[in-house]
Amino acid sequence: MSESTMSESKKSAAVLSDIAFIEASNGASPLLKNFCQTKKQALAAWPIPTRKTESWKYSAKRLKLADNYPTLTDVASSYQPAYELDCYTLLLSNDRITLNDGNIQGLSIKRFSELNETEAAQVRSGIIAESKDFQFADLNAAQFIDGIYIQIEDKAQIDKPIKIVFEHLGQGMSFPRVFVYVGKNASFELIEELNITSDEDGDAFINSVCDITIADNARLRYLRMNLGSVKNENSACKHIGATGVKMLRNSRFESYCMALGSDLARHDLHVKMLEQGAECDLNGVCVTRDQQHFDNHTCIEHVAPHCTSNETYRCIADQHSSIVFNGRIHIHPDAQKSLGSMSNKNLLLSSKAEINAKPELEIYADDVKCAHGTTMGQLDETEMYYLKTRGVSSEQAKLMLTLGFVLEVVRATPIESIAEFWEQQLTDILSFQES
Amino acid sequence: MLSIQNLQASVDDKQILKGLNLEVKAGEVHAIMGPNGSGKSTLSQVLAGNSAYEVNGGDVTFEGKNLLDMSTEDRAREGVFLAFQYPVEIPGVSNLQFMKTAMNNIRRYRGEEEMNAATFMKLAKEKIQQVNLSPAFLKRGVNEGFSGGEKKRNEIMQMLMLEPKLAILDETDSGLDIDALKVVAEGVNALRSPERAVIMVTHYQRLLDYIVPDFVHVLANGKIIKSGGKELALELEEKGYGWLGIDEEANA
Numbered sequence: 235m236s237e238s239t240m241s242e243s244k245k246s247a248a249v250l251s252d253i254a255f256i257e258a259s260n261g262a263s264p265l266l267k268n269f270c271q272t273k274k275q276a277l278a279a280w281p282i283p284t285r286k287t288e289s290w291k292y293s294a295k296r297l298k299l300a301d302n303y304p305t306l307t308d309v310a311s312s313y314q315p316a317y318e319l320d321c322y323t324l325l326l327s328n329d330r331i332t333l334n335d336g337n338i339q340g341l342s343i344k345r346f347s348e349l350n351e352t353e354a355a356q357v358r359s360g361i362i363a364e365s366k367d368f369q370f371a372d373l374n375a376a377q378f379i380d381g382i383y384i385q386i387e388d389k390a391q392i393d394k395p396i397k398i399v400f401e402h403l404g405q406g407m408s409f410p411r412v413f414v415y416v417g418k419n420a421s422f423e424l425i426e427e428l429n430i431t432s433d434e435d436g437d438a439f440i441n442s443v444c445d446i447t448i449a450d451n452a453r454l455r456y457l458r459m460n461l462g463s464v465k466n467e468n469s470a471c472k473h474i475g476a477t478g479v480k481m482l483r484n485s486r487f488e489s490y491c492m493a494l495g496s497d498l499a500r501h502d503l504h505v506k507m508l509e510q511g512a513e514c515d516l517n518g519v520c521v522t523r524d525q526q527h528f529d530n531h532t533c534i535e536h537v538a539p540h541c542t543s544n545e546t547y548r549c550i551a552d553q554h555s556s557i558v559f560n561g562r563i564h565i566h567p568d569a570q571k572s573l574g575s576m577s578n579k580n581l582l583l584s585s586k587a588e589i590n591a592k593p594e595l596e597i598y599a600d601d602v603k604c605a606h607g608t609t610m611g612q613l614d615e616t617e618m619y620y621l622k623t624r625g626v627s628s629e630q631a632k633l634m635l636t637l638g639f640v641l642e643v644v645r646a647t648p649i650e651s652i653a654e655f656w657e658q659q660l661t662d663i664l665s666f667q668e669s
Numbered sequence: 670m671l672s673i674q675n676l677q678a679s680v681d682d683k684q685i686l687k688g689l690n691l692e693v694k695a696g697e698v699h700a701i702m703g704p705n706g707s708g709k710s711t712l713s714q715v716l717a718g719n720s721a722y723e724v725n726g727g728d729v730t731f732e733g734k735n736l737l738d739m740s741t742e743d744r745a746r747e748g749v750f751l752a753f754q755y756p757v758e759i760p761g762v763s764n765l766q767f768m769k770t771a772m773n774n775i776r777r778y779r780g781e782e783e784m785n786a787a788t789f790m791k792l793a794k795e796k797i798q799q800v801n802l803s804p805a806f807l808k809r810g811v812n813e814g815f816s817g818g819e820k821k822r823n824e825i826m827q828m829l830m831l832e833p834k835l836a837i838l839d840e841t842d843s844g845l846d847i848d849a850l851k852v853v854a855e856g857v858n859a860l861r862s863p864e865r866a867v868i869m870v871t872h873y874q875r876l877l878d879y880i881v882p883d884f885v886h887v888l889a890n891g892k893i894i895k896s897g898g899k900e901l902a903l904e905l906e907e908k909g910y911g912w913l914g915i916d917e918e919a920n921a
Contacts, residue, residue, distance in 0.1 A: 620757045620811075623717050624771035624827060625745035625778070634770070638761015638810070 250373050251277040254302035255407065263346040263380065265354035269363070273375035280369045292558045292590045293529040296498035298470075300437060307404040313429060316461070317655035321394045321425065326410040327401040329379045340390030340420070346381040346411070353383060357413045360445030361478030361506050368502060370474045374409045374443045381411035386452075388417035395423035395457075395649065398444075402429070405436030405469060411443045416452040416485075423455040423649070430463040430471040430496070437497075438463070442475040446487075450509075453486040454479075455648060460493040460501070460528075461659075470497035478504045481541075484511035490647045491518040492656050494663070495526025495555055503532045507541040517647075518547040519640045521660060522555035522587075529558040536569040539599075545576040548640045550664070551587035562594040565602055574604040581639050582612055583632075633665050670695045670732060670866050671835055677726030677891075678708075678715045685711040687891030688727070693835070696863040700877055700902060701870045703888035704910050709870045710754060712888070713839040717751040718744050731835065745771070746778035748834030752824035752841050760810035764823070767811050768793060768830050775831060796829045799859075801852050818849040825856035836860065837868045842876035854879030874906040887913060 251274070263270070282299060283290035290297075306328040313325060324343070325332040333343055349357065357363060362371045386392060400410040416422050424446075432438035448454050456477070463471030473496055479487050487505060505514050520528050534543045549557045559580065565572050580589045593606045613635050621631040637660060644660065647653035671693040678686040685708045693699055703709050715722050716729065718741035729736040736744060759767075773783040784792070794804045800822040812820050821841050828836055841853055857867060857880050869880060877885070877899060885901040886893045887910075895901070895913060905912070 614757075616757050617759050619719060619741065620753070620759070621762075621767065621771075622741040623745055623751055623753075624767065624831065625742050625774040626767070626770050627742055627774065630770055630774075634762045634766065635759070638759065641761050 378409040397425040407439040448485040481512040483509035495522030500529040536572040552583040556588040567598040572602040576606040675727040700882040750833030
């Protein structure tokens with residue numbers, strides 16, 4: 235902790251462990267107790283990020299951490315699904331877990347407090363759990379009350395998606411944590427949905443972790459939805475989340491991350507292809523407006539040879555909002571014959587909007603194909619003109635082109651009702667004119 | 670219908686149109702020919718309302734109204750349609766969505782009722798088949814992945830959907846094979862009526878065999894220097910622009 239950190243943050247806390255959080259009772263997970271303790275100790279060595287912290291360069295000023303975060307209010311869940319989908323729903327509302335659906339064929343759902351030794355070991359060896367890179371994930375590990383563990387049995391083909399809702403109501407910070415193990419040859423769709431509502435008493439903050447392991451030949455489709463947040467005039471809605479994916483031999487991972495901005499929102503998506511033949515396909519749409527912010531940090535690691543990765547992210551920032559896209563591809567020395575491609579396209583709709591895009595390619599193997607393309611632009615005048623020569627108005631043209639920019643990814647979303655919901659959401663947001 | 674008087678226009682500080690005059694009445698088909706660089710495309714773009722071109726003199730009246738004062742989209746709604754020489758690709762917007770929005774805007778402007786989805790779909794399928802394109806193209810992005818010929822045919826399809834009063838074809842025949850050319854010509858001829866007018870800007874005489882013009886004009890050095898009937902096009906084809914004293918190199 236340096237002196238400069240203190241003056242930068244203007245808060246009394248220089249490290250996260252200085253902040254008074256609620257007493258975590260992760261005595262509820264006895265097999266994870268040491269793990270949690272270690273993470274708690276690690277916190278003391280992390281200075282709170284400032285704009286000089288590379289990975290928080292553009293987002294640190296939004297952190298504005300309070301000196302303390304009080305106990306979460308015991309409020310009944312107000313969750314209503316915004317789209318129709320036949321799925322199993324698990325709810326984590328202010329750190330209270332509600333498992334609505336009982337026994338589902340082909341998988342088992344447990345609380346972390348119910349884990350056996352093997353399961354606990356899996357949780358401890360998750361990508362995010364093992365990593366020393368995510369300060370806020372360490373905070374989650376130090377503070378979570380209880381978590382959800384889902385295990386998909388080998389060869390199981392789960393008939394319906396499982397939706398996990400991370401809901402936060404009122405002031406304070408909640409720490410939802412989920413671990414998913416997809417057994418060999420199994421296939422499964424997971425939806426993670428974030429809903430935050432603050433009240434006038436103080437900021438609402440979700441600090442979430444979703445750690446996934448996909449075993450040999452298994453496939454997982456992951457849809458993550460940050461529906462933005464409902465805030466009060468005086469209090470902010472913040473969300474920092476991390477998703478880690480460990481991929482074993484010939485496994486498949488597809489993600490669709492749909493994000494709307496918030497006062498502060500950050501998603502770290504870290505995929506590690508540890509064994510040959512793994513393939514991942516990361517897709518994302520991020521739209522911000524007003525004074526919102528969203529920070530996307532992705533990292534795809536090719537550790538083993540013969541793995542393939544694709545990444546397609548589309549970001550739109552309007553009015554005074556800002557977006558960060560940091561896409562890292564790391565190809566390890568033994569990862570020969572890796573195939574990687576990344577396409578990040580960004581659209582600025584106003585002169586005050588800001589998008590910071592940084593592709594990072596770290597390639598240590600010599601027989602690989604890795605392509606990346608990043609574009610940054612405004613609406614194309616030639617396209618606008620063409621539409622207008624057919625009688626389309628400027629506002630309509632702007633909306634059609636803006637939506638068109640992200641629709642490629644939205645329409646590729648494999649669950650139809652979610653794709654339609656997002657198309658409608660984005661249409662509403664992008665056609666809303668500032669008064 | 671259209672009266673152009675002493676039109677002067679420039680682009681990137683270069684003066685292209687230097688006093689162009691043209692009268693087009695309803696029911697007429699006019700061809701404008703000329704060497705490269707004479708100002709043919711500039712004329713089309715100025716009429717459509719491309720803001721990259723600066724009008725620095727003259728007047729254009731369309732149906733008694735001042736065309737130059739109107740926005741691009743209003744000109745389209747008044748009934749001006751430009752079939753582009755190089756139509757742009759717009760992957761994120763579907764042909765269907767584009768046409769539906771355009772058509773309903775124009776209908777609203779004219780005080781007509783908007784077309785419902787089913788009627789529109791039926792019309793769209795009919796027109797797209799009329800230009801020998803598959804209905805599958807309707808769901809694709811505007812001109813997305815279309816070949817040159819397909820793009821030109823898509824322009825004609827849009828024209829057939831929107832039924833403009835004045836259709837301006839900017840070198841629509843360039844780069845087309847004979848079959849595509851015939852399809853384009855059939856589309857344009859299908860729209861010919863006493864209430865409509867067509868201006869074909871063309872480099873080659875070939876199109877005029879299929880869409881027979883009432884008048885042929887030669888545009889050179891930013892002005893129309895000669896007008897005549899359809900025979901003028903044949904003479905030009907035979908004798909070249911040099912016959913009229915035009916130095917083709919000086920224009921380009």
